[in-house]
Amino acid sequence: MTKRLLIFALALTTFAAAPHSLKAADEALCPLGNATVHGTYMTQGTGSIVGVGPISVIGLMTFDGKGTGVLTSTSSLNGAISTGTVSGPYTVNSDCTMTLTLSNGTHYDSVVAPDGRTADWIETDPGTIVSGAVMRLSH
Numbered sequence: 001m002t003k004r005l006l007i008f009a010l011a012l013t014t015f016a017a018a019p020h021s022l023k024a025a026d027e028a029l030c031p032l033g034n035a036t037v038h039g040t041y042m043t044q045g046t047g048s049i050v051g052v053g054p055i056s057v058i059g060l061m062t063f064d065g066k067g068t069g070v071l072t073s074t075s076s077l078n079g080a081i082s083t084g085t086v087s088g089p090y091t092v093n094s095d096c097t098m099t100l101t102l103s104n105g106t107h108y109d110s111v112v113a114p115d116g117r118t119a120d121w122i123e124t125d126p127g128t129i130v131s132g133a134v135m136r137l138s139h
Helices: 003-027
Strands: 038-049 053-064 068-077 081-094 097-101 107-110 118-123 128-138
Touching: 038 068, 038 118, 053 128, 097 118
Parallel strands: none
Antiparallel strands: 038 053, 038 128, 053 068, 068 081, 081 097, 097 107, 107 118, 118 128
């Protein structure tokens, strides 16, 4: 009898807590959407481009908090140095995943910290193995 009461009490406790657990899962990690990322970020990334060679990039990425990002960077692609500025739209989802498409035709997926201070990114274009991070410098 005591064993049955214990099982019943555990089951009751589990079911009583379930609505709270489900509600927590529905809450957005990044409820501000695109406004989660705003200001100037330093960025760096490394990797390789298949058939071309290694790549390394550093730069400043500015997000306007409304869905547009601007990247000014210096890169080394297989030893050839280049600088430039590109821009494009971004979207921050409620689960803190982000997509970015730059005007040079490159595409990125990111995971943003809920406070928007940092993010890790990976280029998603075929033939690229490039990833990096951004860290906010100012709002």
